[in-house]
Amino acid sequence: MERLGLTLEQYQMMNRHKFSFKTVHQIGIQLITMFEKIHSTGYVYNDLKPDNICVGTFNNQSNLHKLKLIDFGLATPYLI
Numbered sequence: 001m002e003r004l005g006l007t008l009e010q011y012q013m014m015n016r017h018k019f020s021f022k023t024v025h026q027i028g029i030q031l032i033t034m035f036e037k038i039h040s041t042g043y044v045y046n047d048l049k050p051d052n053i054c055v056g057t058f059n060n061q062s063n064l065h066k067l068k069l070i071d072f073g074l075a076t077p078y079l080i
Contacts, residue, residue: 004068009050027053030067038069042079047071 008027012019038045054068
């Protein structure tokens, strides 16, 4: 898990549960893009929460602001 970076929940704790509008906007755009990709494969994620969103990695500057979804245990197929 350390390779995936901190979770969004951990960032919320560090920022006293406050994000700027720009940060929320960027998170929203990335999440919508990720869910479009997941839905295009025929699955619904079903477990969206800050603990399941990792933010970048500390050892790679190019991935610093890239979000990653984890824990697909509740994902369900919706296309046959």
